[in-house]
Amino acid sequence: MKAEIINIGDELLIGQVVNTNASWMAALLNKSGISVVQTTTIADDANAIKSTLDQALSRAEIVLVSGGLGPTKDDITKKTLAEYFDSKFIFHEPTYAQVKKIFAARKFPVTEVNRQQAMIPEKCKPLFNKNGTAPGMWFEQNGKVVVSMPGVPFEMKAMMTEQVIPAIVSHFNLGTLVNKTVMTTGMPESMLAEKIKAWEDSLPSHIKLAYLPQPGIVRLRLSGKGKDEQKLKAEIDLLVGKLKTLVPEIIFGYDDISLEEVVGQLLLKNKKTLSTAESCTGGYIAHLVTSIPGSSRYFEGSVVSYSNRIKTDLLGVHAGTLEERGAVSREVVVEMAEGARAKLKTDFSLAVSGIAGPDGGTEEKPVGTVWLALAGPDGTEAALFHFGEHRGRNIRRSALAALNMLRLRLEK
Amino acid sequence: MKAEIINIGDELLIGQVVNTNASWMAALLNKSGISVVQTTTIADDANAIKSTLDQALSRAEIVLVSGGLGPTKDDITKKTLAEYFDSKFIFHEPTYAQVKKIFAARKFPVTEVNRQQAMIPEKCKPLFNKNGTAPGMWFEQNGKVVVSMPGVPFEMKAMMTEQVIPAIVSHFNLGTLVNKTVMTTGMPESMLAEKIKAWEDSLPSHIKLAYLPQPGIVRLRLSGKGKDEQKLKAEIDLLVGKLKTLVPEIIFGYDDISLEEVVGQLLLKNKKTLSTAESCTGGYIAHLVTSIPGSSRYFEGSVVSYSNRIKTDLLGVHAGTLEERGAVSREVVVEMAEGARAKLKTDFSLAVSGIAGPDGGTEEKPVGTVWLALAGPDGTEAALFHFGEHRGRNIRRSALAALNMLRLRLEK
Numbered sequence: 001m002k003a004e005i006i007n008i009g010d011e012l013l014i015g016q017v018v019n020t021n022a023s024w025m026a027a028l029l030n031k032s033g034i035s036v037v038q039t040t041t042i043a044d045d046a047n048a049i050k051s052t053l054d055q056a057l058s059r060a061e062i063v064l065v066s067g068g069l070g071p072t073k074d075d076i077t078k079k080t081l082a083e084y085f086d087s088k089f090i091f092h093e094p095t096y097a098q099v100k101k102i103f104a105a106r107k108f109p110v111t112e113v114n115r116q117q118a119m120i121p122e123k124c125k126p127l128f129n130k131n132g133t134a135p136g137m138w139f140e141q142n143g144k145v146v147v148s149m150p151g152v153p154f155e156m157k158a159m160m161t162e163q164v165i166p167a168i169v170s171h172f173n174l175g176t177l178v179n180k181t182v183m184t185t186g187m188p189e190s191m192l193a194e195k196i197k198a199w200e201d202s203l204p205s206h207i208k209l210a211y212l213p214q215p216g217i218v219r220l221r222l223s224g225k226g227k228d229e230q231k232l233k234a235e236i237d238l239l240v241g242k243l244k245t246l247v248p249e250i251i252f253g254y255d256d257i258s259l260e261e262v263v264g265q266l267l268l269k270n271k272k273t274l275s276t277a278e279s280c281t282g283g284y285i286a287h288l289v290t291s292i293p294g295s296s297r298y299f300e301g302s303v304v305s306y307s308n309r310i311k312t313d314l315l316g317v318h319a320g321t322l323e324e325r326g327a328v329s330r331e332v333v334v335e336m337a338e339g340a341r342a343k344l345k346t347d348f349s350l351a352v353s354g355i356a357g358p359d360g361g362t363e364e365k366p367v368g369t370v371w372l373a374l375a376g377p378d379g380t381e382a383a384l385f386h387f388g389e390h391r392g393r394n395i396r397r398s399a400l401a402a403l404n405m406l407r408l409r410l411e412k
Numbered sequence: 413m414k415a416e417i418i419n420i421g422d423e424l425l426i427g428q429v430v431n432t433n434a435s436w437m438a439a440l441l442n443k444s445g446i447s448v449v450q451t452t453t454i455a456d457d458a459n460a461i462k463s464t465l466d467q468a469l470s471r472a473e474i475v476l477v478s479g480g481l482g483p484t485k486d487d488i489t490k491k492t493l494a495e496y497f498d499s500k501f502i503f504h505e506p507t508y509a510q511v512k513k514i515f516a517a518r519k520f521p522v523t524e525v526n527r528q529q530a531m532i533p534e535k536c537k538p539l540f541n542k543n544g545t546a547p548g549m550w551f552e553q554n555g556k557v558v559v560s561m562p563g564v565p566f567e568m569k570a571m572m573t574e575q576v577i578p579a580i581v582s583h584f585n586l587g588t589l590v591n592k593t594v595m596t597t598g599m600p601e602s603m604l605a606e607k608i609k610a611w612e613d614s615l616p617s618h619i620k621l622a623y624l625p626q627p628g629i630v631r632l633r634l635s636g637k638g639k640d641e642q643k644l645k646a647e648i649d650l651l652v653g654k655l656k657t658l659v660p661e662i663i664f665g666y667d668d669i670s671l672e673e674v675v676g677q678l679l680l681k682n683k684k685t686l687s688t689a690e691s692c693t694g695g696y697i698a699h700l701v702t703s704i705p706g707s708s709r710y711f712e713g714s715v716v717s718y719s720n721r722i723k724t725d726l727l728g729v730h731a732g733t734l735e736e737r738g739a740v741s742r743e744v745v746v747e748m749a750e751g752a753r754a755k756l757k758t759d760f761s762l763a764v765s766g767i768a769g770p771d772g773g774t775e776e777k778p779v780g781t782v783w784l785a786l787a788g789p790d791g792t793e794a795a796l797f798h799f800g801e802h803r804g805r806n807i808r809r810s811a812l813a814a815l816n817m818l819r820l821r822l823e824k
Contacts, residue, residue, distance in 0.1 A: 012434075012438075013447075014448070015435040016435075016622065017435065018430065019431060019434060023424065023431060026425055027426065030427060039425065040450060042449075188518070190484070191520060191523075193484045200485075211484045221428065282702025282703070283694075283698030283716060290716075290718060291694070291804065293769070293771065293803055296718055302714070302718075303713065303716075304698045304702075314756070344726070356702075358705050359706065386518050391703075
């Protein structure tokens with residue numbers, strides 16, 4: 001079963017509003033076993049609406065339209081759909097009751113413009129809009145379905161979840177689609193692809209794999225299609241299990257969970273506390289950890305020791321170590337981690353010292369050279385990384401590598 | 413001049429990733445005087461790519477494509493474009509040099525898969541990707557232009573700003589368009605709109621104003637269209653000067669400069685140093701400050717005192733003050749700022765203590781209650797804010813308000 005999404009609105013085409021409706025609608029359709037083959041954004045323009053509908057209906061059985069249902073002149077979707085389906089208008093009493101109710105609640109008078117909102121094409125089945133005045137419209141033609149919904153996200157979302165999806169599943173008597181996303185960190189997409197090549201080549205044809213890279217993270221998405229949801233889930237779980245044996249150290253979770261959330265859950269489960277001592281990451285690890293609600297239950301604090309003076313004054317790093325080894329060294333990062341663990345009195349402490357760039361690199365220690373250390377009840381470990389030349393990505397990759405080091409220790 | 417945008421990627425059609433590229437590209441095209449008539453999102457599918465290109469080229473002179481340029485098997489844009497333009501592949505030495513450079517910086521071996529990234533269609537003009545391995549491609553046919561760019565936002569954005577837009581403006585000999593963006597913080601869009609209404613109403617018809625809100629920041633973009641660039645610039649500068657007299661305290665800079673960069677420049681100019689003492693912002697202010705290259709010249713460090721114990725142990729906040737006034741109070745945030753200034757030995761210190769949420773609010777101090785303090789050579793000031801219910805936005809708004817407090821002090 002194939003669907004297309006058409007989002008109508010000038011504000012989307014001048015880039016003033018990010019089109020979040022398309023991805024939200026697509027995610028819900030996929031969950032319901034319906035593939036989205038295309039999403040199209042067009043202006044409030046009758047010809048564009050009609051020709052886009054023509055094309056969408058040539059490729060898909062279901063076309064979902066959002067936007068252009070407001071009471072103002074620039075919104076022409078309803079009128080255009082009536083023309084497209086060659087339908088006259090009728091007055092729809094339940095819609096008018098809803099318009100009056102909403103205006104009464106806001107103590108606004110109902111005007112003639114508002115009364116027009118209760119005029120709907122005779123050939124559509126109206127969909128009640130519990131959050132607004134403009135009803136949705138369900139059209140059928142040649143076995144295909146076109147549904148028009150408001151563009152206001154919370155009106156569209158309620159209508160889609162409660163009415164449109166159940167009606168589509170029942171109308172087309174649909175099967176199922178199962179997605180599972182594997183979250184990885186610390187290995188570039190191309191290297192990962194080579195490591196898991198044999199596994200990828202062995203995937204059955206009804207299960208697809210996609211690589212979705214972000215700075216420091218690669219998501220692997222498995223999508224399976226079939227009739228038996230339980231069987232599909234089991235099949236995908238088995239494949240993910242095999243994948244995990246190939247690259248165990250880089251998989252930190254599933255289905256869009258963040259690494260900072262995984263680490264937080266592990267700290268809570270193990271009843272352990274964390275602090276950080278950050279040089280080149282400049283507080284970014286602390287920021288990631290504290291972006292999770294409830295992090296005050298396991299995160300005590302951080303010393304951002306950007307200058308060497310703070311490393312000695314607040315973390316107790318020896319001036320001699322800094323002088324002999326340099327701030328970006330195994331010895332200094334170990335003293336930072338152990339110093340933070342002692343001074344901030346936590347079970348674990350993560351420390352980072354590196355050269356984020358663009359300046360400060362040398363031949364021996366180029367930009368992107370980063371030392372990480374983790375001090376904990378069972379001792380301290382340290383590791384050297386080379387993250388490349390981009391300052392922002394160096395900071396992000398350093399933070400993710402540090403959190404992953406803690407995750408691996410906590411999962412032991 | 414009309415353009416269309418085609419975004420390619422399965423991840424967009426299953427709704428896993430919100431398509432922010434489309435709106436970003438559309439906004440930039442509009443700024444350059446080019447109307448976007450349609451944006452289309454399709455799968456990594458050769459037939460879909462070809463037929464969407466056919467249709468887009470039937471409506472627009474410029475077609476910008478993003479996505480599907482990765483090294484893995486699911487990315488087929490390059491191969492499909494070569495077929496579409498009936499072009500063979502050639503090996504492109506500068507691209508291979510960039511691939512090797514990026515891999516060398518991370519000390520990863522270059523594989524055969526990576527070498528394939530340097531094969532490009534002979535009929536395209538390659539566009540250098542300074543942030544990644546996949547080059548962009550500029551094709552021309554029948555007086556129209558098709559440009560393919562990576563889907564990774566920061567790679568696409570650099571390529572689009574620095575190469576694609578200037579090349580389009582020059583290729584199509586477009587008129588001149590002058591943009592100036594005024595950066596504001598600390599006032600919601602609707603309140604700002606009321607304050608500057610008379611000024612906005614007085615704008616001449618060839619100069620447009622757009623409000624571009626982000627969490628904690630509203631950008632005001634003035635776009636003027638005409639033939640004489642110098643005259644347009646002078647006219648816009650005059651209007652911005654008038655605007656500045658209306659809302660002087662909230663304007664921190666121009667043309668997408670960040671507040672953290674403005675603050676950094678002011679600290680450098682005044683030869684002053686900074687530290688932070690952060691509770692609810694959890695290191696985010698330090699992260700913003702250190703995201704600017706060269707920040708080590710004025711930023712010494714931070715104490716992220718997430719727990720009360722760290723506030724007393726590391727910042728010298730009195731246990732009595734915490735007990736009597738609570739962590740979120742004028743007295744505590746003042747002691748935090750002054751403690752950080754003394755312990756970290758800096759000219760200025762910013763401190764934040766608040767309730768980021770979603771838990772921890774009370775009737776007296778609801779979620780979003782945030783105290784800020786700034787300690788400096790001329791004394792300490794503190795202020796109370798109410799930022800609302802959303803955790804992430806509370807953290808961001810607190811950090812921006814703190815940096816703005818420092819900016820106003822430094823500009824005095």
